[in-house]
Amino acid sequence: MDFEFIREQTPLYVEAAKLTLHMAVIGVLLAIVVGLICSMIKYFRIPVLRQIVECYIELSRNTPLLIQLFFLYFGLPKIGIVLSSEQCAISGLAFLGGSYMAEAFRSGLDNVPPIQVESTLSLGMSKSQVFTNIILPQAVSNSIPAFCANAIFLIKETSVFSAVALADLMFVTKDLIGIYYKTDESLFMLVIAYLIILLPISLICSFVERRVRYAEYGD
Numbered sequence: 001m002d003f004e005f006i007r008e009q010t011p012l013y014v015e016a017a018k019l020t021l022h023m024a025v026i027g028v029l030l031a032i033v034v035g036l037i038c039s040m041i042k043y044f045r046i047p048v049l050r051q052i053v054e055c056y057i058e059l060s061r062n063t064p065l066l067i068q069l070f071f072l073y074f075g076l077p078k079i080g081i082v083l084s085s086e087q088c089a090i091s092g093l094a095f096l097g098g099s100y101m102a103e104a105f106r107s108g109l110d111n112v113p114p115i116q117v118e119s120t121l122s123l124g125m126s127k128s129q130v131f132t133n134i135i136l137p138q139a140v141s142n143s144i145p146a147f148c149a150n151a152i153f154l155i156k157e158t159s160v161f162s163a164v165a166l167a168d169l170m171f172v173t174k175d176l177i178g179i180y181y182k183t184d185e186s187l188f189m190l191v192i193a194y195l196i197i198l199l200p201i202s203l204i205c206s207f208v209e210r211r212v213r214y215a216e217y218g219d
Contacts, residue, residue, distance in 0.1 A: 001185060002185050005180070005185050006185050006188070006189060009176060009185075010189070013169065013172060013189050016169045016172040017169060017193045017197060019167060019168055020161070020168040020197070023086065023090055023168070024093070024197075027089070027090045027093025027097060027154060028093070028154050028155070030090065030093075030094035031097025031098045031150075032101050032147070034094055034097070034102070035097070035099070035100070035102040036101070038056070038057065038102035039102045039105035040109075042054070042102070042106055043106065056098075056099065057102055060096055060098065060099035061096075061099045061100065061103075065157050065160055066160045069089070069092045069160065069163055069164050070163065072087075072088040072091055072092055073085070085161075085164045085165050086166065088166075089158070089161045089166050093157065093158070097150060100153070100154075101147065104146030104147055105139060105143045105147075107143065107146065108141070108142035108146075109135065111142045112134070112135050112142070116134055116138075117130055117135065120134050144208060144209060145209050148208065149205075151201070151205070152202060155198060156194070162174060169190055169194065170190070173189070173190045
C-alpha cells in the first residue's frame with residue numbers, strides 16, 4: 001500500500017466527496033417531495049393522476065438508475081433537451097428515489113388506524129383538519145425507518161454518476177486507476193470516503209428511529 005500516493009490524492013477525494021454529497025442531498029430531498037406528492041395522490045385516489053403515479057412508480061422501481069441516467073444524458077438531447085451532468089444526476093436520483101419514498105409514505109398512511117379518522121370526523125373536524133393533525137403526523141412517524149433506509153440506498157446509488165461524466169468519487173477512482181494503476185490505494189480511498197459519508201448518516205438515522213419509538217411506546 002503506497003501511503004504517499006494516498007496522501008497526495010486525498011484532496012481529490014475530498015472534493016469528489018463534497019460533490020457526491022451535494023448531489024445526494026439535493027436528490028434525496030427532491031425524492032422526498034416527489035414521494036409525498038405521489039403517495040397523497042394515491043391515498044386520496046385522485047382519478048387519472050393516480051394511474052399516472054402508479055405507472056411512474058412501476059417504471060422507476062423496475063429500471064436501474066444507470067439506464068435512467070443514460071436516457072437523461074444521451075437520450076433527451078435527441079429531442080432537443082440538453083441537461084448538464086449535475087442536472088442529470090439530481091433528476092435521476094429524484095426520479096428513482098421518488099418512487100421508493102412514495103411507497104414508504106403510502107405504507108405509513110395505510111398504517112394509521114381508521115378508527116382514529118372516524119372518531120375525529122365524528123367530533124366535527126373537517127377532512128383537511130383530520131389529515132393535517134391526525135393522519136399526516138402519524139404517517140411521517142411510521143415512515144421514518146423506511147425514509148432513512150431509502151436515503152442511505154440513494155446515497156450509495158450515486159456511485160453510478162460517473163457514467164454521465166460527473167467527477168464524483170467513482171469517477172476519480174477510475175481516473176486514478178487508469179492513470180497510475182494504483183488499484184488498491186484508489187479503492188481503499190473510495191471505501192473510506194463512502195464510510196465517512198454514510199456512517200454518520202446511518203448513526204443519525206438510528207438515533208432518530210429510537211427517539212420516534214420512544215415517543216410512541218415509551219421504551
